[in-house]
Amino acid sequence: MAKTATKKVVVVGAGMGGLCAAIRLAAAGLSVTLVEAQPTPGGKMRAVASDAGPVDAGPTVLTLRAVFEAVFAAAGERLEDHLTLIPQPILARHWWPDGSQLDLFTDPAQSAAAIEGWAGPKAAQQFLRFNALSAQLYQAFEAPVMLSDRPRLGGILANTLSSPALWSTLRPQQTLARQLAQSFTDPRLRQLFGRYATYVGGAPNRSPAVLALIWQAEAQGVWAVQGGMHALARALAGVADRLGVAQLYDTSVEKIAQKAGRVARVILSDGRALGCDAVVFNGDPAALEQGLLGADVQRAIPRAAVHPRSLSAWVWSFAAEPKGADLIHHNVFFNANPADEFGPIAQGKMPQDATLYVCAQDRALGPATGLQRFEIILNAPAKTTLCPHEVLECRAKTFSPLAKFGLTFSPQPPDTALMTPQGFATRFPASQGALYGRSPHGALASFQRPTARTRLRGLYLAGGGAHPGAGVPMAALSGKHAAEAILNDLTLA
Numbered sequence: 194m195a196k197t198a199t200k201k202v203v204v205v206g207a208g209m210g211g212l213c214a215a216i217r218l219a220a221a222g223l224s225v226t227l228v229e230a231q232p233t234p235g236g237k238m239r240a241v242a243s244d245a246g247p248v249d250a251g252p253t254v255l256t257l258r259a260v261f262e263a264v265f266a267a268a269g270e271r272l273e274d275h276l277t278l279i280p281q282p283i284l285a286r287h288w289w290p291d292g293s294q295l296d297l298f299t300d301p302a303q304s305a306a307a308i309e310g311w312a313g314p315k316a317a318q319q320f321l322r323f324n325a326l327s328a329q330l331y332q333a334f335e336a337p338v339m340l341s342d343r344p345r346l347g348g349i350l351a352n353t354l355s356s357p358a359l360w361s362t363l364r365p366q367q368t369l370a371r372q373l374a375q376s377f378t379d380p381r382l383r384q385l386f387g388r389y390a391t392y393v394g395g396a397p398n399r400s401p402a403v404l405a406l407i408w409q410a411e412a413q414g415v416w417a418v419q420g421g422m423h424a425l426a427r428a429l430a431g432v433a434d435r436l437g438v439a440q441l442y443d444t445s446v447e448k449i450a451q452k453a454g455r456v457a458r459v460i461l462s463d464g465r466a467l468g469c470d471a472v473v474f475n476g477d478p479a480a481l482e483q484g485l486l487g488a489d490v491q492r493a494i495p496r497a498a499v500h501p502r503s504l505s506a507w508v509w510s511f512a513a514e515p516k517g518a519d520l521i522h523h524n525v526f527f528n529a530n531p532a533d534e535f536g537p538i539a540q541g542k543m544p545q546d547a548t549l550y551v552c553a554q555d556r557a558l559g560p561a562t563g564l565q566r567f568e569i570i571l572n573a574p575a576k577t578t579l580c581p582h583e584v585l586e587c588r589a590k591t592f593s594p595l596a597k598f599g600l601t602f603s604p605q606p607p608d609t610a611l612m613t614p615q616g617f618a619t620r621f622p623a624s625q626g627a628l629y630g631r632s633p634h635g636a637l638a639s640f641q642r643p644t645a646r647t648r649l650r651g652l653y654l655a656g657g658g659a660h661p662g663a664g665v666p667m668a669a670l671s672g673k674h675a676a677e678a679i680l681n682d683l684t685l686a
Contacts, residue, residue: 200683203228203459203467205446206475208236209665210655212429213264213672214473214679219436220268221680226439226467228446228459235426236475236656237621237628238665241610245512245555247421248566250612253552254281254523255416255425257666264669268432275428277419279557284415285523287385288598295385296521299414308382316379323376323386323405324412329356331409339661342674343644362402365636369395372402384531388548391572393663394503394629396535401636410666417522417557422665448487449474449652456651460487471679475656475672477630478643480623493647499658502575503629504538505614507587509569511606515553517599524551526598538574543583547571547590551600567602575627579615584608630658645675646682653678 204215207229219225240247265272287295295311297304301324309317337348353359369390373383387397389407418424445462459467479499484491526549533546554566614626644660645653655675657663
């Protein structure tokens with residue numbers, strides 16, 4: 194501790210990775226300054242105003258609760274003293290154009306029973322086999338990938354050698370879509386579990402089969418956060434404040450400067466210079482590679498670590514009175530043919546027919562009436578330019594299909610309630626609108642994502658664009674990896 198007590202760290206970005214890194218570093222005794230360009234913490238975990246109160250405009254649910262309990266514990270705090278988490282007994286309600294509807298649960302036996310009543314005993318047995326396979330995948334990859342500072346191939350091989358059932362999922366040509374075609378005869382179940390590739394910005398027909406493990410992360414439990422997901426960011430910022438982290442909001446970084454081959458200072462847009470021994474960059478790593486943080490750090494990561502880009506989204510966030518469908522907190526309205534969604538997206542176009550995710554924020558505790566808050570998400574290609582007709586087309590491809598399911602909103606949201614890929618590109622520099630960093634497409638994608646340590650001494654990465662990848666729990670783990678790397682490196686320096 195003596196070697197690190199006087200060390201200074203600047204964390205650039207108050208997203209989930211940056212907040213978690215700042216907390217762990219401050220708890221270890223380092224002097225930490227957190228710099229954020231936006232007026233509030235959270236990064237993509239943000240909220241916008243509505244007539245019914247703040248409505249989430251980013252992540253909507255919390256999974257892998259233990260990851261966040263560990264962050265609070267590192268600061269000597271308890272999560273439950275700062276947040277109220279509401280367990281969701283139904284993980285998600287799924288709807289199809291043929292009129293069928295399916296709920297899934299944390300208990301696999303309960304899900305199997307629901308599937309049997311919906312599609313027959315064969316489908317239920319196929320689900321139980323798939324659930325067991327995805328559980329084995331999760332166990333095989335958790336320690337050597339998610340909980341490790343970098344993907345460790347030896348650990349993966351050691352964990353899978355004793356599980357022959359996993360071998361087919363590791364073949365380079367085995368996509369998630371192919372795995373699901375082998376697992377399920379009912380195309381609706383293939384479509385349902387294929388959507389988990391979109392959680393990390395991929396298409397099921399181009400993402401590796403190992404992404405089936407994402408189902409397990411959700412099956413372990415889903416919680417809504419009372420007050421919205423942005424309340425988690427505010428709670429973490431409060432913990433950081435109590436630990437003495439200096440937090441500068443509405444403050445942009447002009448560049449990160451080095452001296453003698455290591456990070457030396459962070460230059461703010463107002464000209465101030467923050468001297469430091471280490472920097473955690475919690476922005477899109479592509480900003481470094483594109484030179485947006487200055488020439489001194491442009492070669493800190495290779496281009497292959499940030500390209501090609503992941504998917505983006507069109508996101509509606511608004512308040513309205515719904516009618517028709519029996520919504521829960523987490524709802525998915527599928528289209529008739531996945532090719533009509535992912536085919537056009539692969540060409541950089543709007544889906545011909547999109548799957549629609551609807552978060553009914555005020556249904557976390559059960560049925561609600563009157564004006565309620567909603568977030569609706571459509572998958573999209575990463576883009577930086579907005580076509581004149583795109584907003585109107587997005588509106589038509591959102592609310593007309595939902596009306597066919599019987600779901601309508603009064604009033605419909607204004608155009609200003611829509612966040613576009615171009616809007617994300619502006620808000621998150623160098624992202625090109627991609628929400629999940631590097632694309633997960635390809636068998637080796639997880640090995641190409643940048644890790645916490647960069648080529649430049651003293652510069653570290655955290656956030657969904659860094660290892661272990663996209664998603665709120667993974668971003669939190671990236672902050673842990675960055676903090677541990679800094680503490681280890683400064684102790685050895």
